[in-house]
Amino acid sequence: MNSDIRVRFAPSPTGLLHxxxxxxxxxxxxxxxxxxxxxxxxxxxTDRARYVEEAEQDILESxxxxxxxxxxxxxxxxTDEKTSDxxxxxxxxxxxxxxDYDADAAKGQRPGDTGLGYKGTFGPYHQSKRRERYxxxxxxxxxxxxxxxAYDSVEEIEKMREQLRTPENQNxxxxxxxxxxxxxxxxxxEQEIQELxxxxxxxxxxxxxxxxxxxxxxxxxxxxxSFDTDGLDDQVLLxxxxxPTYHLAxxxxxxxxxxxxxxxxxxxxxxxxxxxxxxxxxxxxxxxxAHLPLIMSPGGGKLSxxxxxxxxxxxxxxxxxxxxxxxxxxxxxxxxxxxxxGDDRELLALEEMAEEFTLERVxxxxxxxxxxxxxxxxxxxxxxxxxxxxAEELMALISERGLPGYDxxxxxxxxxxxxxxxxxxxxxxxxLLKERVSRLPEFLESGAFFFxxxxxxxxxxxxxxxxxxxxxxxxxxxDRISGLNDGDFRAYGLKQILTEIIEAEGIGFGKLMMPxxxxxxxxxxxxxxxxxxxxxxxxxxxxxLDAAIxxxx
RNA sequence: GCCGCGUUCGUCUAGGGGUCUAGGACGCCGCCCUUUCACGGCGGUAGCACGGGUUCGAAUCCCGUACGCGGUACCA
Numbered sequence: 001m002n003s004d005i006r007v008r009f010a011p012s013p014t015g016l017l018h019x020x021x022x023x024x025x026x027x028x029x030x031x032x033x034x035x036x037x038x039x040x041x042x043x044x045x046t047d048r049a050r051y052v053e054e055a056e057q058d059i060l061e062s063x064x065x066x067x068x069x070x071x072x073x074x075x076x077x078x079t080d081e082k083t084s085d086x087x088x089x090x091x092x093x094x095x096x097x098x099x100d101y102d103a104d105a106a107k108g109q110r111p112g113d114t115g116l117g118y119k120g121t122f123g124p125y126h127q128s129k130r131r132e133r134y135x136x137x138x139x140x141x142x143x144x145x146x147x148x149x150a151y152d153s154v155e156e157i158e159k160m161r162e163q164l165r166t167p168e169n170q171n172x173x174x175x176x177x178x179x180x181x182x183x184x185x186x187x188x189x190e191q192e193i194q195e196l197x198x199x200x201x202x203x204x205x206x207x208x209x210x211x212x213x214x215x216x217x218x219x220x221x222x223x224x225x226s227f228d229t230d231g232l233d234d235q236v237l238l239x240x241x242x243x244p245t246y247h248l249a250x251x252x253x254x255x256x257x258x259x260x261x262x263x264x265x266x267x268x269x270x271x272x273x274x275x276x277x278x279x280x281x282x283x284x285x286x287x288x289x290a291h292l293p294l295i296m297s298p299g300g301g302k303l304s305x306x307x308x309x310x311x312x313x314x315x316x317x318x319x320x321x322x323x324x325x326x327x328x329x330x331x332x333x334x335x336x337x338x339x340x341x342g343d344d345r346e347l348l349a350l351e352e353m354a355e356e357f358t359l360e361r362v363x364x365x366x367x368x369x370x371x372x373x374x375x376x377x378x379x380x381x382x383x384x385x386x387x388x389x390x391a392e393e394l395m396a397l398i399s400e401r402g403l404p405g406y407d408x409x410x411x412x413x414x415x416x417x418x419x420x421x422x423x424x425x426x427x428x429x430x431x432l433l434k435e436r437v438s439r440l441p442e443f444l445e446s447g448a449f450f451f452x453x454x455x456x457x458x459x460x461x462x463x464x465x466x467x468x469x470x471x472x473x474x475x476x477x478x479d480r481i482s483g484l485n486d487g488d489f490r491a492y493g494l495k496q497i498l499t500e501i502i503e504a505e506g507i508g509f510g511k512l513m514m515p516x517x518x519x520x521x522x523x524x525x526x527x528x529x530x531x532x533x534x535x536x537x538x539x540x541x542x543x544x545l546d547a548a549i550x551x552x553x
Numbered sequence: 554g555c556c557g558c559g560u561u562c563g564u565c566u567a568g569g570g571g572u573c574u575a576g577g578a579c580g581c582c583g584c585c586c587u588u589u590c591a592c593g594g595c596g597g598u599a600g601c602a603c604g605g606g607u608u609c610g611a612a613u614c615c616c617g618u619a620c621g622c623g624g625u626a627c628c629a
Contacts, residue, residue, distance in 0.1 A: 171555075267629090269557065302622075302623075336578090344577045373565065530588090
């Protein structure tokens with residue numbers, strides 16, 4: 001299946017990729033895949049002041065992590081093993097033949113480019129590299145009388161706003177009503193303009209919005225939407241620094257890149273009519289538009305960095321990467337935040353989602369980010385993975401960060417290093433802990449006792465289970481198991497021995513079980529104790545029992 | 554303030570005039586399983602914002618109100 005459908009994800013490199021941005025990217029990706037179209041990545045770096053050096057790299061890495069590989073756009077710089085096999089859509093092969101290196105990018109002129117290539121033939125995919133185009137179209141608009149030069153300083157504009165501000169009009173606009181009082185090419189004489197130019201005065205180019213018109217368009221999510229042009233302002237098209245604003249740049253690029261469907265967040269709905277006007281004045285056919293509902297914070301309002309942090313919700317995709325969240329879980333969860341396949345299915349692979357995805361099934365109202373549900377997805381996908389695979393990832397995690405309480409691999413003891421490098425041991429640990437952790441790093445926290453004898457014992461568990469006669473019984477158990485051969489130190493046998501002791505003593509199972517658990521793991525809860533002891537091994541278990549008796553008396 | 558968009562269980566949603574005494578999932582509660590904690594299984598709790606219409610019949614269509622959200626920059 002193939003089609004001319006082209007969509008784009010066009011983030012601004014003003015910060016780390018936001019989780020909401022990832023959802024927008026995801027919906028674009030799914031739409032493209034569903035229709036056999038093309039998914040374009042474009043970097044909207046027209047704001048010099050807010051440019052963040054590391055942002056673009058983060059965007060590329062985050063998309064790669066999520067498995068949303070653009071068909072066109074700046075090339076991904078580094079992909080680790082996990083992300084390189086992440087593309088299950090088969091889009092990769094198609095792209096290779098299309099790689100078309102952008103000359104400018106190869107020179108590495110801008111920070112953030114680092115000499116990267118681009119793939120795709122509609123580049124460059126950085127707006128900062130397309131300045132001449134915007135200027136040319138701005139000029140075209142001026143020539144046609146749909147735009148004009150404005151020389152007002154920000155102070156002058158602010159002054160106008162203050163003077164005109166009333167309770168009914170709290171935010172006066174630069175618009176058909178006010179523009180004739182301002183300093184622009186509509187109000188100044190030829191000579192005055194000439195003088196300003198000679199002085200080298202700064203200017204912007206503004207869109208001349210018509211008065212008394214209604215701009216109507218059909219949004220693929222919302223249906224018919226209409227705005228009165230009287231509510232629009234004379235949007236700045238070209239800024240004083242020569243850079244275009246979002247509005248001009250996005251319209252020009254979407255047209256030049258042959259974007260057929262603009263799928264973006266609802267925060268853009270209000271500016272859509274300006275874009276429609278621009279398409280009209282430029283003589284272009286506007287693309288279909290779809291404005292997605294916003295992702296909301298549990299406390300209300302758009303999920304912002306601040307709000308999210310207050311709620312304990314990671315907001316940057318990088319946080320999810322670093323936190324070793326399951327990417328399938330994050331993607332699945334995000335997909336369902338505003339979209340549903342129409343039936344009761346909740347667990348969907350990327351390919352399934354692509355198959356089912358349509359904009360008709362996207363909801364209209366904002367969706368609150370439910371972190372608990374995300375964790376449910378995370379647990380699900382975590383448990384779907386094999387013990388060996390998870391063990392492998394844990395091994396990498398440990399060599400990268402050490403263990404909880406230790407800040408690096410170097411700070412670990414030789415014994416710990418040996419365990420951390422033992423695939424079989426790690427895999428066994430994963431098997432025992434898999435059902436009780438939510439995220440990969442938690443294996444190391446919940447399973448701390450697999451790397452180290454307990455330094456302290458959980459107070460509540462001790463109080464509850466460690467009685468005066470406990471040491472005697474633990475000792476009895478210890479003596480029985482210490483005599484076992486390595487090959488006999490197995491869960492089944494260990495349980496047998498315990499059963500024999502409690503029967504001989506005429507006590508309940510838990511009477512010995514609880515203190516034993518405390519002695520071995522330091523806690524009152526956890527995975528099957530006998531399996532745990534088997535994995536730890538005879539010497540270690542005996543050692544721990546001795547230590548517990550010594551410490552707890 | 555103005556403009557725009559929205560409103561089904563606490564949350565994500567199914568539902569597009571009768572099949573809805575509104576279905577699923579997360580959460581929460583209970584029971585079962587069980588050496589603990591979990592996993593799992595079973596069951597339960599809980600919702601069509603409100604008011605008018607239209608219609609034989611409305612969660613579904615229309616209008617209004619309320620509430621929420623977005624926009625209102627030489628930011629995207």
